[in-house]
Amino acid sequence: MIIYEFNNDEWYLLERFIKRYSNRLTVFQYDDINEYLAKHRKDRIISNERELYLLTNVMAYLEDNDISYNKIRKNKREISQNEKKLEIDEIENLKKIISVLNTIYFEKLVNEERESQDECQ
Secondary structure: OOOEEOOHHHHHHHHHHHHHHHHHOOHHHHHHHHHHHHHOOOOOEEOOHHHHHHHHHHHHHHHHHHHHHHHHHHHHOOOOHHHHHHHHHHHHHHHHHHHHHHHHHHHHHHHHHHHHHHHHO
16 A cells, blocks of 8 residues: 655655754664665655654654754854755755655545544444
């Protein structure tokens, strides 16, 4: 069963972001996400609920971690314009990926709810 198939841009953003910030993941998240990326490198799909949950969990964790890391780092020194532009681009990419994953997750949830209501009637 295919839950979602990433287009090339989405997959590139996802893979790039995870590789860049993988040092902030827990050991278990790191192992699981690298296994997922290796498994789906060619087909670029989310094939089950576990993978959807893993991706959503990892991206939310990285988002929380990224925000706190940037706050700490900004207090230590001023950043250049190039660094600021890169940071803004990365935050936008993160938002795009999380938006896609949230959309998939909530669509799946709504569909399951509809199916259960249909069964009750």
